[in-house]
Amino acid sequence: MTQAFDVVIVGAGMVGAALAAGLGRSGFRVGLVDQGGAPSFNASQAPDIRVSALSAGSERYLTELGAWHDILAMRATPYTRLAVWDEADHPLSGVLPRKIAEVVFDARNLSASHLGHIVENRVTQQALWTCAEEQPGVTLFAGHAVTSLGNNEHNATVTLDDGTELSGELVVGADGASSGVRSLAGIGVTREQYQQQAMVISVRYQGAVQDITWQGFYPSGPRAFLPLHSAGHGESWASLVWYDSPEELARLKSLDDSILMAEIQNAFPPELPLLTHIDTKASFPIARQHAKTYVNNRVVLVGDAAHTINPLAGQGVNLGFQDARCLQSVLREARRAGSDLADPARLAEYEHQRRPANRRMMLAMDVFYHLFSNRTPPLHLLRNLGLGAAKAMPFARNRVAKYAMGIDDKLPPVIRQLAERLPGLKQL
Ligand SMILES: Cc1cc2nc3c(=O)[nH]c(=O)nc-3n(C[C@H](O)[C@H](O)[C@H](O)COP(=O)(O)OP(=O)(O)OC[C@H]3O[C@@H](n4cnc5c(N)ncnc54)[C@H](O)[C@@H]3O)c2cc1C
Numbered sequence: 001m002t003q004a005f006d007v008v009i010v011g012a013g014m015v016g017a018a019l020a021a022g023l024g025r026s027g028f029r030v031g032l033v034d035q036g037g038a039p040s041f042n043a044s045q046a047p048d049i050r051v052s053a054l055s056a057g058s059e060r061y062l063t064e065l066g067a068w069h070d071i072l073a074m075r076a077t078p079y080t081r082l083a084v085w086d087e088a089d090h091p092l093s094g095v096l097p098r099k100i101a102e103v104v105f106d107a108r109n110l111s112a113s114h115l116g117h118i119v120e121n122r123v124t125q126q127a128l129w130t131c132a133e134e135q136p137g138v139t140l141f142a143g144h145a146v147t148s149l150g151n152n153e154h155n156a157t158v159t160l161d162d163g164t165e166l167s168g169e170l171v172v173g174a175d176g177a178s179s180g181v182r183s184l185a186g187i188g189v190t191r192e193q194y195q196q197q198a199m200v201i202s203v204r205y206q207g208a209v210q211d212i213t214w215q216g217f218y219p220s221g222p223r224a225f226l227p228l229h230s231a232g233h234g235e236s237w238a239s240l241v242w243y244d245s246p247e248e249l250a251r252l253k254s255l256d257d258s259i260l261m262a263e264i265q266n267a268f269p270p271e272l273p274l275l276t277h278i279d280t281k282a283s284f285p286i287a288r289q290h291a292k293t294y295v296n297n298r299v300v301l302v303g304d305a306a307h308t309i310n311p312l313a314g315q316g317v318n319l320g321f322q323d324a325r326c327l328q329s330v331l332r333e334a335r336r337a338g339s340d341l342a343d344p345a346r347l348a349e350y351e352h353q354r355r356p357a358n359r360r361m362m363l364a365m366d367v368f369y370h371l372f373s374n375r376t377p378p379l380h381l382l383r384n385l386g387l388g389a390a391k392a393m394p395f396a397r398n399r400v401a402k403y404a405m406g407i408d409d410k411l412p413p414v415i416r417q418l419a420e421r422l423p424g425l426k427q428l
Pocket residue numbers: 010011012013014015016033034035036051052053054144145146147174175176177179180198200284302303304305311313314315316317318319320
């Protein structure tokens with residue numbers, strides 16, 4: 001038997017669940033499918049290994065959806081400062097002090113109470129599942145994978161692994177970077193696998209919860225500190241991210257915790273507080289990937305299904321939330337005008353709004369990636385001059401901060417100029 005909806009969303013990760021909650025609040029009938037079970041949270045749990053820096057823009061969107069209050073009631077750590085600096089040796093080390101390449105973004109300079117929050121993915125996802133389930137029009141199919149897709153001018157259907165068929169005017173692929181919906185719809189991607197991988201390490205450190213998130217850049221990749229909640233007994237949790245070659249990360253992962261902890265303490269910038277425990281660690285391959293189109297007939301892509309970017313400035317899910325918000329508003333307009341939800345002109349409007357914005361963020365991340373991962377002196381010099389210039393001009397620095405925080409969608413000129421000089425980015 002086929003169950004009919006206005007929209008079927010495949011994937012109830014953070015982005016798919018947000019879209020379902022938003023469409024449900026606007027009165028749409030939504031079928032929301034995820035192959036995983038409901039996310040769970042209890043206050044005594046150690047933090048999820050997957051955490052995200054949620055921007056002020058994402059906070060506003062999650063507030064509109066009614067999820068932010070629940071997120072704060074579970075766990076979220078605000079940060080008021082964000083620092084980025086260079087730890088590499090280079091021919092000009094003796095001339096240029098380390099601090100010239102340091103940029104510190106401070107909420108106080110932006111008249112904001114904070115720059116963002118570090119939130120465990122499972123907390124965000126759980127709050128959004130609750131919001132989606134509260135909407136009478138949303139039906140959740142948890143624990144079921146989509147195995148096939150029908151997509152033509154007249155209808156769109158998905159079949160679940162138990163044979164259930166769901167139909168909608170529109171099917172949304174929110175099923176992540178390896179999206180099955182995207183391949184079933186015949187949508188290709190452009191992709192670049194970075195040479196680095198990211199190892200995420202959940203740790204406890206001595207001292208109160210810090211209000212700063214930072215990233216030090218080494219020739220082999222950045223090393224970052226993201227503060228989490230208090231662990232009690234004078235300790236706090238944090239998430240560390242160590243970017244390096246797959247071989248080096250495999251070596252580090254094989255070490256005993258006490259030896260790894262000593263290696264981290266030596267290898268990270270001196271700003272790292274004294275570690276007391278390692279809880280969990282996992283490594284992730286990182287790739288820049290962009291779907292060649294976001295739309296095919298009655299299928300549309302959002303979030304990581306449409307684009308993945310280098311996670312070094314933590315913008316992936318923030319972009320995904322902007323996709324969801326934009327698609328929501330396009331579909332509301334279509335409904336108000338009485339048109340088909342898969343009206344090509346309206347879906348083209350969604351892609352027209354989101355593709356350039358996602359591409360701009362990809363470019364910005366790649367500029368950082370290429371400039372900070374390259375040992376050659378000209379790039380090094382350029383890098384220092386770029387950040388030095390940004391620091392020298394509070395206006396430019398604030399523009400960078402606002403872009404990174406998701407409250408200004410204009411790429412700062414210094415980054416845009418550098419982006420245009422990098423090879424391999426034009427085909428995005
Ligand atoms: C190391 C690392 C650090 C990161 N840090 C940040 C950060 O600080 N800030 C930030 O904004 N982003 C960050 N990101 C990126 C962020 O995690 C992703 O952008 C985000 O999780 C994408 O959300 P999504 O909902 O689009 O996809 P996913 O989270 O991948 O969700 C996809 C969902 O689809 C379901 N699914 C898949 N296939 C099927 C199927 N066939 N049938 C049914 N269901 C299916 C899955 O179960 C899953 O629930 C980071 C990424 C990495 C790797």
